[in-house]
């Protein structure tokens with residue numbers, strides 16, 4: 001399992017890290033919590049999701065949420081290629097397909113496409129969180145920040161691709 005040290009991104013605030021089940025996040029300090037899900041894909045149809053996140057913000061005092069995607073995500077690839085009819089898998093697969101077609105990713109080299117889809121997946125999660133009233137309002141008032149990052153496994157480096165509503169992913173930069 002890949003070890004990820006997010007210390008440089010975390011800072012001093014109480015922080016909730018949302019990451020893929022494949023990543024092993026190094027927990028550097030007290031007040032840092034890790035919430036994992038398959039392919040860093042939050043289940044928006046899960047009624048308990050909002051309350052889980054609210055617990056970290058209101059119960060644990062988190063003022064920072066980091067959504068961490070990573071390169072070579074096997075879970076993401078598994079879901080993309082899955083023929084499963086399971087609603088958890090098929091809902092993720094369906095928005096991944098939408099992201100691919102909206103951004104014409106079929107025209108792009110597979111190696112680059114893999115990175116784009118992983119980045120777009122992270123940004124999709126940030127948008128999903130922002131839709132919750134208790135999160136969106138807190139971000140706008142400056143009481144909470146959301147950072148989207150891509151972990152580039154080759155050299156253990158981290159690229160920031162989203163901050164409080166502003167995207168700076170590779171796809172945006174290239175356009």
Ligand SMILES: [Zn+2]
Nearest residue numbers: 020022073075
């Ligand atoms: Zn993964």
